Amino acid sequence: MHHHDLVLSSLAPGPILVVAPHPDDECLGAAGFISMAVAAGHEVHVLFFTSGDGFVQDAQRYYLSLTVTPEEYLHLGYERQKEAVNALTSLGVESSQIHFLGFPDGGLDALYRSHWFDPFESPTTTLNAVPYLDAAGGALTYRGHDLWLIVHQIMDQVQPRIVVLPHPIDGHPDHWATHSFARLALLSAEAKGRSWALQATVLSYLVHWPAWPMPLGLRTHLEQRPPNGLNQPSRIWRKTVLNQAAIESKQRTMTIYTSQMELIKPYMLAFVRSTEAFEVDPTRTIKGAEGKDPRLPLQGWNAEDTIAYAMPQGDFMTRMAKGVNIIDRLEWSCSEGYGYLRLRWQEHRDRPNLRAVVRMHWPGGEAPDTWCFDLETGELLGEAIGDLRSRVAQQTLAVSWPLSLWQDRSRLMLGVEVLEGSRVVGRSGYLAYHWVQTPLPEGMNEDEALKHRMDIGGHGGDQRPGGPGATAGRRTIL
Numbered sequence: 444m445h446h447h448d449l450v451l452s453s454l455a456p457g458p459i460l461v462v463a464p465h466p467d468d469e470c471l472g473a474a475g476f477i478s479m480a481v482a483a484g485h486e487v488h489v490l491f492f493t494s495g496d497g498f499v500q501d502a503q504r505y506y507l508s509l510t511v512t513p514e515e516y517l518h519l520g521y522e523r524q525k526e527a528v529n530a531l532t533s534l535g536v537e538s539s540q541i542h543f544l545g546f547p548d549g550g551l552d553a554l555y556r557s558h559w560f561d562p563f564e565s566p567t568t569t570l571n572a573v574p575y576l577d578a579a580g581g582a583l584t585y586r587g588h589d590l591w592l593i594v595h596q597i598m599d600q601v602q603p604r605i606v607v608l609p610h611p612i613d614g615h616p617d618h619w620a621t622h623s624f625a626r627l628a629l630l631s632a633e634a635k636g637r638s639w640a641l642q643a644t645v646l647s648y649l650v651h652w653p654a655w656p657m658p659l660g661l662r663t664h665l666e667q668r669p670p671n672g673l674n675q676p677s678r679i680w681r682k683t684v685l686n687q688a689a690i691e692s693k694q695r696t697m698t699i700y701t702s703q704m705e706l707i708k709p710y711m712l713a714f715v716r717s718t719e720a721f722e723v724d725p726t727r728t729i730k731g732a733e734g735k736d737p738r739l740p741l742q743g744w745n746a747e748d749t750i751a752y753a754m755p756q757g758d759f760m761t762r763m764a765k766g767v768n769i770i771d772r773l774e775w776s777c778s779e780g781y782g783y784l785r786l787r788w789q790e791h792r793d794r795p796n797l798r799a800v801v802r803m804h805w806p807g808g809e810a811p812d813t814w815c816f817d818l819e820t821g822e823l824l825g826e827a828i829g830d831l832r833s834r835v836a837q838q839t840l841a842v843s844w845p846l847s848l849w850q851d852r853s854r855l856m857l858g859v860e861v862l863e864g865s866r867v868v869g870r871s872g873y874l875a876y877h878w879v880q881t882p883l884p885e886g887m888n889e890d891e892a893l894k895h896r897m898d899i900g901g902h903g904g905d906q907r908p909g910g911p912g913a914t915a916g917r918r919t920i921l
């Protein structure tokens with residue numbers, strides 16, 4: 444794992460945009476960074492997706508009641524906005540650069556996954572549109588599309604040099620969805636060729652992860668380290684070393700967030716360390732398999748050749764998954780005009796009804812596409828899709844499809860969920876990808892390329908004694 448210093452004074456000058464799902468996340472993740480960035484002369488903006496109007500335990504404590512009314516939840520949202528303004532202005536952020544969108548606390552995951560155009564009703568405020576009078580986008584409807592659009596517009600105004608986002612596989616559904624919406628908005632700007640977007644640096648901070656940060660309580664002599672399971676060699680982490688003033692400023696913001704501190708004080712103080720850790724958004728360009736046999740794009744698991752995002756195993760439990768994430772490995776690749784997906788999951792004998800959903804969000808803001816596969820048979824569920832092919836063997840799903848299905852749109856957000864019934868039991872991050880199509884080599888026709896396309900390949904023990912030709916028989920499973 445790389446864990447080098449992120450030195451603020453060495454960064455090119457330019458605006459910084461910190462994005463937070465709820466008031467307090469920006470300080471838990473980046474108060475020291477914000478404080479030092481302001482001191483170094485950067486213009487810092489903070490964008491809140493929600494105002495925290497869905498925190499049931501918090502509202503119960505605040506109103507001393509187990510039956511909190513929708514109006515009280517809304518009032519709580521306004522209170523948490525005030526705390527956020529107090530906390531951030533204490534760090535030196537201009538109040539005009541603090542933006543509240545007022546989207547539903549606890550609903551962002553639903554907006555991203557299933558309410559792109561269909562309005563969502565907040566279970567706590569019972570509203571389906573932004574009620575806050577000071578909301579940056581006005582009274583927007585609670586729809587994924589509207590959230591994507593306003594974030595895209597704000598980014599285009601701020602033109603950030605650095606974008607600080609929640610981590611894409613943070614265990615809290617609002618957090619990972621905030622990453623996905625913001626990354627999609629940035630991707631939209633990239634697709635339009637905006638130079639600020641193509642040059643922006645994306646950093647991710649983590650808040651919710653099992654048994655992290657540990658130990659609890661205020662320990663400013665310790666560094667904040669990425670948790671086990673998120674420190675694989677393929678990930679690049681940077682740390683900001685906080686000076687004494689930044690550490691004290693961060694600690695002070697925790698006390699300003701009184702509504703949160705009363706509930707979870709030792710947890711919040713555990714974020715006040717001598718450093719803040721950020722994962723750098725890696726380049727996710729999926730290119731053709733140059734220099735390899737184009738007929739065997741899926742041979743072996745090789746992280747050097749393909750970009751793979753394995754979810755951590757063992758101790759990983761998300762609130763959302765309510766159990767172990769069973770996705771073991773996920774790999775995307777492309778060759779000769781075709782895209783390939785390979786997904787391996789951990790064996791679960793008592794889980795016969797697993798499905799995998801591939802979710803595609805486009806930079807133009809149109810409704811997302813989904814492909815759903817039965818993980819027992821490998822079959823695509825629902826309507827057939829062009830020349831898409833899929834099969835399952837050895838707890839591995841392999842899918843291939845012509846990239847022309849995407850109508851020349853090469854940038855998109857991609858992620859996979861594994862569902863058991865309606866319950867999510869595994870989820871990859873939803874990340875931005877840029878697919879670079881490569882034409883068929885001279886002399887090879889479509890049929891030849893297709894011939895070997897669906898080789899699932901070996902993960903360790905799978906040997907094909909006959910070489911590439913021996914895979915011919917297997918393809919009949921399709």
Ligand SMILES: [Zn+2]
Nearest residue numbers: 464465468615
């Ligand atoms: Zn949060």
